[in-house]
Each structure stands twice: as C-alpha cells, then as structure tokens.
Amino acid sequence: MTEPASHAMHDQALQREAAGRWGAAVRISHPADGALEISPNPEVLSEVCGWLFHERGYALATVVAQERAQAWRLLYLFWGGPPAWVRVRIEMPLDRTSLPTIADRVHAADWHEREIEDLFGLSFVGHPRLGDFVLHEEWAEGTNPMRRSFDASRPPAAGSAGEPRWRPGRVVHAAGAFMMPVGPVFSGAAQASHFLLETIGEEVLRTIPRLFYKYRGVEKLAEGRTVDRAVLIAERFTGTSAVAHAWAFCRAVETIAGVTVPRRAELLRAAFAEFERFRHHLAAIAGIVHSTGMTVASSQADLLVEEALRSAGAAVGHRYLFGQVVPGGMYRDWRKDQLDELCRTVESLARRLDTLSRMFRFSSSFLDRLEQVGIVGRGQAEDFGLVGPVARGSGVEADLRTMLPYGSYRELLRVEGHVEQEGDGYARLRVLIAEAQESARLIRKAVARLEPGPVRVEIPAVPGEAIGWCEAPRGATFHWVRLDGDGRVARYRLTTPSFTNWHGFHLAAERFAFQDFPIIMATFGLSTAEGDR
Amino acid sequence: MNLAAGFFLAFVLLGLFGAALSAMVPDRRVPATLAWTASLASVTLLVASGLVLAHGVGFELPLMHLPVLGALGIGMDRLSALFLLVTGLVFAPASMSSAGYLGRYLGRYSLRLYGVLFHLLLVTTALTLAGSDLVTFLFNWRLMSVLCLLLVGFEHGETEHVDAGFLLLSMTEAGVLTAALGVLFLGGLGASGLDFASLRAVAPGVGSTARWAIFLLTFFGFSMKAGLIPGSSWLPRAHPVAPAPVSMILSGAILNLGVYGIVRVNLDLLPVRWVGQGLIVLIAGSLTAIIGILYATIEPDMKRMLAHSSIENMGLVAVGLGAGMVFLASHMPVLAAMGFVVAFYHMTNHSLYKSLLFLGAGGVDMRLGTRDMDRMGGLLRRMPYTGLFFLVGALSIAALPPLNGFVSEWLTLQTLLQSTALASTGVKVAFALCGALLALTVALALTCFVKAFGMSFLGMPRSEGVERVRELPRSMLWPMGLLAAGCLALGLGPTFVIPALDTVVAPLAHGSVTEELVPPFFTLGTSGDARYSGRFVRDFHRIGAQVGRGVIPGRGLVVLHPGGPRNPVVFAMSTAYTAVVLLLLLGSLYLVVRWSTRRRKVRRAAVWAGGLHHLSPDMTYTATGFSNPVRVVFEGIFRPAISEDTRESARGYFRTALTRRQMEPFALDRLFLRPVVGCARWAAARAARPHQSGRVNSYTAAVLLTLLIVLVIAGITM
Amino acid sequence: MSKWILRGLATGVKTTRYPRRHDGTPGISPGLPETGTELVFPEAAGAAAAVCPAGALEAEGGRLGADPRRCIHCMRCAWGSHAVPWNGGYEWARWAAESSSAKLAGAFGRSVHLRIVDAGGCDACLSEVTQLNNPYYNMHRLGFFVTPSPRHADVLLVVGPVTTHMRRPLLEAYGAMPGPRRVIAVGSCALTGGLFGPSFTASGGVAEVLPVDVEVPGCPPPPLAILHALLLLTGRGGEAEQVPEPGKGAAR
C-alpha cells in the first residue's frame, strides 16, 4: 500500500481485464492507501477472487468480516502484484447473513470462511463443510462471539446445556476402519490440539486435526483497548513469536497514524525479529531431532535453544523478547556493547548449528526417518496458500521479507531466501537450518548498520484501518487493524502462519505409518497458540 | 452281544426314533424335542463308546454277507470308540443348545426338517465310525455328507449358504472317492472281502509301489475331509454359515472323520512303513496349521475365524500323527505312541473348545445379528456367562495353562523335539522347521484369540445393537458350561487322559507310552524300580512330584518323560500344580490388595482418552485394526487386493469420503482350487461342448473331473 | 552413532548447580519488580503503579507494592522513566493461599511424576517447561519425570488461562490421576488469567477450575522458577546456598 503509483500500468491492466470480464458487475476504485479495490456483485465474487488467485498470481492474505453500524463489510485481501494489494470488498445489509463462498475456487479461503461462519454467524453458500470449527460443543448453538451484540466480559459459555457431545465426521470407510484419537492432553509437554487418525491399523489413511482448544478470542479481547495495551496481546497470544506479531500489529497502527518509524528502531526490530526466528528455528530443529528419537543429538540441539534464550535474557532482559516492540518504535534503546554481546553469542550458536547440521547430513538413521515423510506437493502448497518454511520446503517462496519488503528489509537488509523442492520432512528441516543461518547473518548485519538516533515516535490517535504484515518465524502473518476516533481498537483481524498452515497439515499427514506422526508434526512445527488465537 | 453293543443299538434306535418324532411334532415343539432325544441318544453313544474304551473289549455285529464285497457289519474297537466318544461329546451339547438356538428360524424355515436331518446326521456319523467294512463306511459317509450339505444350506434363502454347502459336498466327495479308490486298490490285492479284517490280512504282502499309491490316495483323500492342505477351501466357507449347533458338529465331530480315515487305513489296515510317509503328513500338517492360523488371525468374521482356526488345529493333529508315523517307521514304538497320543489328545481338545467357541459365536450372532467382530465390543457386560465360557474356550485354544490346549500343544512340541533320537539329519531338519512353524502358529493363535475375545467382549460397544443384547438362554449356557468344564478337566487331568488314549494307541504303535509320559510317582518308592533309577525318582520327588499323594487318585500330577537311556530329554509339566499355584497366588493377591486398601476410598475414573470427554466407539481399536500388523507382515502370503474410491466436492480438496475395500482371498483357493478348476474347465472345453458355468456346479463338476483325470493317470502308472 | 556419543562427551557437564547453589548466569531469569521497596521519590510510586498494564503494582504511601502473580512481564516498569527496583533470582514459587498441602509437602518421596497440561498458554510457558528436560536443567537428576500416563502422575502442571475448550480436558486429566495429587499453576495466565482471562473464552486462572497447590508467577516463569515449584512441593524448596553475587535483574 505504501508503494508509490509507479505501477499504474499494471493497475490499469488489471482494471481493464476485470471490467472486460464482468462489466458492470464489478466496481473498481483506488483508495488513498494505494491498493486496488474491487467491489463485485456477490454473484461474481467467487469468480473475481478465483481470477486473482489463479490467473493473476495473487495470494490470499486474509478475509476480514466486519459488522459495521449499517452493513456487513467483508474484505478479501490479496497480495502479490503489482499492485501489491488488491482488496475485494462486499457490503451487504445487516439482516442478510449469507453470501457465496469463494472456497470453491480459492481453497485458501476455506478456513477463513469457516471461522467467520462460527464467530459471526454468516454462512457461505456453497461451502461444503461448515460448523464445528472454532467453537466446540461447549458453546450453545447460535453463539457468535464476534458480533457486536456479544458481551465478551461474560464468563465462558454458560450456554452449554447438559452433556455436549461431539460426533466427529468420518471420511474413511473401510471394513474395520477406526479413528485413533490423539490429544488434546498429550503425554509430554505438547500444545493442546486434537487429531483423529483414521486408520485400519498400522497405516494412517487420513488425519483430521481438531484445533481451537486454545481459542482465547484474541480478536475480540483486543477490541476497545488502546494500542498500547493491545500490543501486549499481539505479543502474548503466541509468546514464541512475540516480536513478529507485535511488529505486524504496530505496522498496521503506524500506517493508520501515518508516522514513520525511526531508522534505528526499524533496524532494532529487524535484529530482534531475526533473533526470534533464529531461536525459533533452533527450537524447531531440536523438536525434529527429538521426534526421531536421537537422544544425544537432541540434547545437543536443546543446549543451543537454552543458550539462545539466555543470550536474549542477558542482552535485553526478557528471554522471549517481550516488551520490546511498541507502536511507534521500540520501548527502549540498547547499548552497542549489549547488542554486540548478543551478536557474538548468535555467531557461536550458528557455528555450532552448522556442525550439528553437517553431522545430521551423515546420520542415515536420522535421514531415513525424515526423507519421503509428510510430503506436501508444490501445487498443493500453492492452492492452500501455505507460508513459511513449510511452503519453502515445497518449492513456494512466500517470504514477505523479499516479496513484500517492509521496514528495513526494503533497502537496508537483503534476505537470501532458501527454497527446497521435495516437500518432505527433510526438505523442511533443510529450510529451517538455512534460514537460521541466514537470520544469524542478518542480526549481525542489522546491528552493524545501527546509527545513533531516536527509537520511538509518538502515535497520534487517528481513526482508520490498515494492514500490517511481517514474516514471522513460522511464516507470513497479517494483522488488519481498524482504530476508532480515540485510538482504540475497533476491529482486529489476525491471520497467522500457523492458522494458514494447519489448514494444509492433513496433506502431509496422509498414508503414513503411525509412528511417523510425531515427525510430521515436528517438521511442520506449527503452534496451536498461534493458530487458535 | 455285550453291553456296549446293546447301548450302541439303543443309540441307533433312539436316533431314528428322534428323527421320526421330529417329523411328527409341530415346528414349535421341535427344538425341545430335539434337545431331549438327540442328547439322550448322544449320551447313550457316550456310554457305549465309554464302555469299550474302559474295558478294552470291542464288539462286532455282522449284518449280512454280500457276494463280492464280503461281510458287512458294524462294530467297535478302541480306535472307533475314541472317535465315537468325541462325537458324542460334541453332539450332546450341540443337541441341547438347539433348544435355544433354533427359535430364530421358527416360522422361516421348517424346523421339522432340521430335526430329522440332525438326528440322521448323528446316526450316520456314528455308523460311519462304527462301520467295520468299507461298504458300510462309505455308504454312511456319503449319507452323512449329504446331510451336512442340507444342514449347511439350511438357511437356503441365502445363496452364500447353498454355495458353501455345494462346495463342501463336492470337495469332500472328491476326497472320499480318492480315498475309497485307495482302499479298493488294497482290496483288489487279494482280499477276500471289503471288511476291515480281510483287508488287514492282505496288508503284509503289499508291495512298495502299491503301498505308496494307497498311502497317497487315502491320505490326501481323507485330508480333504479333515481340512488339511491343499483341500481346505471348502471349510472356511461352509462352517461359518451353518446354524450354530451344526457348526459345532462340523468342526467338532465331522472333521475328525477325516482323521479317522487316515488313521484307520494308514495305521491300522496298512501301517506306514517309511519315514517319508510320516514326513508328508508332518509337513502337510505344519503348513496347514500356519495357513489356518494366519487367516484366522486376520479374519474379522467370528465364525469364519473359528473355521480357519479349525484348519489350524487339524494341522496340529496331523503334526502329531506325522511325527508318530516317522517314529513308527523308525521303529521307535514309544515315541510313535507319544505322537499318536498327542494327536488324539489334541483332536479331542479341539472338538471340545471349538464346539464351545462355535456355540458362543453362534449365540452372539443370534443375539447381535452379526458375526463381524469389528461391530462387537463390550459384550461381556451384556452376556457375562457367554463371555466367561468363551474366554475359557479362547484361553484353551490359545494354549494357555492350565487348560487343555496347552497340554496337547506343549506335548506336540515336545514330540517334535524328540527328533534328536532320529538318525537322519534331513529328517531332523524337517522336524526342526516344523517345530519352528508350530511355535509361530502357537504365537499367532494367542494373538488371534486375544483379538477374538478382547475385541468382541471387552472395550466399548462398536455398534448400537450391542446395547440391546441379552444373555443367551440357559439351554445354550449349560452346554457351554459343560464344554468349558471339559476343557478344564482335560487340562487338569492329563495323567488320566494319557493312559486312556494310550490304550487306543498301543495296538497301532505296538508300544505304550503311559509309563514314559505319566510315571506312577504316587506309588514309586524313593529307591526307584527296574524302570526308573533311584536318582531319577528322587530328583522328581524333591521337586514335588509326590505332593498330593494319598489325596488324589491316579498316577500323580506331573507329566514327565523319564531320563532313561533311550530318551535323554527330560521334560516335566503339571497343569494341575500350575492351577493350584495360580489359584493360591491370585487368591492371596486378592486378599493382600483387599487388606492393604481396606481403608482406602476407591475413586473410579473414566477411561483416559487424552483428555477427550467422550471416547466414542469408533475411536477404539477394531478387530481388523488389531490384527493388521499380521496382515502387513505376511502380505506376501495374503496378497491382498485393495481398491479405493474417493469422493470429493469443490476443487478436489474437500474430501468427503474415502472408501477402501481390501480382500485377502484364501491362499489355498489361489494355489489349489482355482488352478484345478481352471484346468478342469480347460479340459472340459477341449473335450466336450462348452462348459455350462453355473458357479458352484462348475466347481463340483470340475473338481470331480480333475479327480478322474488324476485317477486315470495314477492307474496307468501302476 | 559413535560420533554423536563423542560429541556428547566433548560437550561436558552443562547442568546448573541449582538447588545446591544459586545460579547467577546472566539471562537465566528476567527477574521481577521488587515488592515493598521504599522509593527515593515517594510520589513516583503512583506514576509507576499507573504504568503497569496488569495492575500488578500498587502505591501504598511511599512504598510500592508489587503482586508478582499479576505481572505479565511487559517490562514497562523495568526500564525508562518509571523504572522501579527489580529483583533478580527465580525462587518465586509460593504455596497457593488456599492450598492445604503446605504441611503435606513431604507426601512425595524423592521421585515425582508430572503430567503437563497446556490449558491455553501462549507456548512460551510451555517452552520454559520443556527446557527443564534440557541438559542445562535436567530435572531428572532431581527425581522429576514426565509420565506418559495420567494414572502414574503425582503432579499436574498447568500452563495457560484454562480456555473454555480446555476446561474439560483439564478436569479429565485431573480426574484420571490417583491421589495424593498436586497441582502447580505455571505463569501469570494460569494464576490470574493474565491478559486473557477472565473473559468469555478463558477463566481467571487454574484455581477457578482445580484446587491449586503451588503457584509460579512470571510471563513466562524461567525454568528455574518452575524447578523451584517442584522442589517446594516435595519439601525441598529454599535450600539453595546463597552465593555472593545474586543474579542480575533485567538487563539495564
């Protein structure tokens, strides 16, 4: 959106084609933020979105449903381009509660629509699978917590009557087929989530994840808070990617306020975000090693994780970097010696990671467990709009740092992306390792480029709406924020890489031997805190 | 005419009377009538055969004398008495249970017909075994086969059942024709008639080619009936579809007839002479056992699983017989006797627990309306007694001490281990391989019946019908209880069973094994006697072989093989002691737990399901799932045919259904039945006008045709 | 394989010496605001209290009261103009006010089996719990094990604010444990609901659902604080020998 109108040519080409195809059924406008806005009639909504997605190569960022004072407004935000952002907008009166699905053409929108159906009570005509998604059986039928009329301060779910029961739908029909339930409470320290593995014994034919056990209603909780407070939620709903999400949220707020974040703050944000990615990837690698049962190797990897946590704690006070990124910049500045110390630790950790990964490459018992396991094809990854290391393991770059550069990635920092083609567990591991090394390099580079200066600017309370994005450790995240007149959050739409990738998780968890399940889980490295929100 | 003969005649008359009565009473009364008359007849048969076994005195009742065929008659020696006893043991509970089971057919099928057929089957089966000449034997055999066909196809509404009946008839008929040809061949070698005594008389003069021919014809012919490879294809089709009492009889009594035929000809009339003959039986038995148990393990249909397991058990019987034959041919009468004793022991055991299990399975089928174990689960809560008795049967067949299956399977293994006494290395290797197969079979049998009991009676109900199931009627529980008690008794009392079987075996093996297998420890002094060295006796007395002396009758509680010079291997086993120790342990454990927790409050928590509130039935293991590892490991044998269908909506990513069908056709169909049928069809097409291909009829015709060809070739070569 | 063993040996012993000695390694803990400190400028207390988004700070006259249970480690009172004194260290675990188990601390011998339930935490708490298996902390050496079956569990360790959907699984897990059983609530979410509860989707802490015995404040509490909770529960808390240089507080 901040791109200047140098892409006017592409803009016009897009416009012409849309107008040519649908004529009066679409209205096209150019709001001030530089995006292209298409308002189609509902009948052609799916076609327009399908055209953007499949023919024009746009990716779906998020779907934002808003219950405005007079009407429903749905925004389908696509990125790619140029122009970088295309917004498809639907308005309809409040008493209408159904609209056509786009999931028949844009499969990536599947879960967005299911979520909106659950939380807003809007139904998507033509969507084959609605219901029982975010809200489980505990919630009374017809509860729509994201509606304005819903009182979010009420204690949870007084509505559930009697003994609510959940009847999972089965897909596999075969003599003796059954479902093996896994979770939501696991035997080790694992995030709450639930899976039904459909099997006839031994080979699992299909996996049905059931998520949102950790649904905390973050989007609703943020409403009515000042941005200073809301950023705490953005930071804490998934504490292992605190910087990235805080950054994305702040970028949305800063765009609305129209402020420019000081250069030093942008570099610090990038340094911390890269550190976070580095630490996250170390933990993800350790998780993968752990899932294959290599004890010594996993202790070695664990050491790196704890050392990374300690170095953050020692350099900037908090092991998970909470409290650093705030709207307008950074909460505080750090001295050069503190940051240099951080860089030195990162450098030594990166070296040790390198040694470990070279050892992995020659451990056949390790590779055997990862190769050809949990394969996601490139076409599937594109259709599901997968992001992050998972997508990059399947040959889809989808890195917002290079494709939709923001902050200091625009010019100060060049990211060398790493893409693998096989789409199996080992490909994802290689991506993680390469990205961790690249992050280590970027941290040093960002710190080296720091120049003295302010790290924070004031944020005026301005109403407006904007999207902020960031390449979080697990992939692209999009935070769409609307602020009201006194600078409080009126609507917060949060699309996270785990949400996006959980959607495609079942692709990898098909036709595998039961004992590979932890490995597939680990190589996907998803978080339910991040996905459930 | 002695007492036994009197009882036997009474039995025949009772059976015929029962048949007549069944034909006259109204359908509604048939079950009760049948239960009374048939079980009374069976008991009479038990008495008759029991008398012969106990006193060792048989009888002969000549009927008539035909010109060419010689003397016709019925009679009973110890061998036929044993088989008749087992037949009675199976028929009695089967008759009783008919009272409760038949109700489900009332109004749909003619119960009177069933009553008549059932009684006639009982009589003809007994007469087959009591026939003392080939003609009586064959005549009754074929009557019996037709009756089996009619009873298997009793629910003639279902084509599957009729087909199964026809396959049964055609294959066993082909078998018996082959076997009969073998016996006729023997008769043709100068016997004065076809009565067994005359046949026995010509035996010593038979040349080796003829001996081999007769052996092969009779062994493979009768093994068709016994369910041994390669002719077992009919068994898993026919046994499951019959009404429960008939299934019991088919597996518990009729299969034994095949064994009877093999034993009668190859041990009595024309005893085997070469090790090779025994090896053929041994190897056929081992392969049968492993094939049978493999298919039983993966089978989700409860009754078909039991049918496959019958194949396995008949294989085990053949293993014992084969080993005995090898020893017999190697002039080791004691070991030969051991092999035969073990074979008969196992046969008896199998008759008991298999009829118990078939009755249980039939009862479950009757109540639940399905034989599919994938749809059972949690039955124990609804049918506690059925479950308990089924458990006894399952434990027995899975060879767990102190039950009867353990005794006979353990002894079978021990018999195989005695091969160390043999001279030839090749034979030793064959024994070792068969022993390994046997061990695998036993292990799989455990898996199979853990599955059968666990997946059907334990866990959560996997179909709604289970919630409405009621316990079986008394008339079915009693027979199950009796059979279970029989399993326990045969398990606890090998010291009584073995001497009894030994009397049957001794004339065949020319040796006795009682002294070897169950030495009279209760009466032996510590200094030993001529047979047992003092050291040997003291050793065993020290480990408790005399515990119970003076309290318990018999020879002692331990089954042993002495460490004499001939048989250096010592083994000892006492199921009775095991049972006592088990009871003591469990009892004291119970008391200790009760005592130590007497002040504790017991808090019952639901099944842990990973935090899931409701574990729904489709989230628990199914029988198929439980046995799937076996299916995967032995894929090379099963050669499954898998077909898959998926249904999707909208862009292919919304998968709404994934349907998968997996079939494991019976390996013997693939390896034997189909090639034979194929060859026959081909030959028929060549020889005559295009073959009419009615499914089952073509099987029948094809099998018979092939048989003829084989016979012709055999005739020419001789 | 052997190369891994060699590498393992070459790494040497990394394990902390806690609880025998305090571990003052930088970055091992974020520290907590000191409670009850007399501020140099008493009037600053009010301003400092106002800066806390979680209501963990309270001005009592010139003193500053801090309620660590509420602290979400936003670090806003650690730095900048409203900075208040911070305390390093990590021995933060306390018996819950309602817990009657304090005197039963010895109910467990030296070996305790844990069951961990994520009742809606943000993964940071869970990550810190996981670190206890890290060679740096190696809780096995102290007799603490994570058990695969709730039937063998003595202690239920709960992170997160207990979301609506995790309420029943949590109760199921607790119900599946034999007595005597104890509950440790880890992290401010689990203590007070943190930022997320009480609300329409989350309770105001584990204590609303289960009887909590030991509470560990922090967002997230560092591994040693969780270890301290386990030691406290088994009657081994507070034995550490003080070393002259206590851990620094938050980086300044």
Ligand code: SF4
């Ligand atoms: S660090 Fe804790 S006490 Fe300090 S302001 Fe933040 S929440 Fe309040």
Ligand code: SF4
């Ligand atoms: S206490 Fe803090 S770190 Fe722990 S789960 Fe809650 S938000 Fe995350």
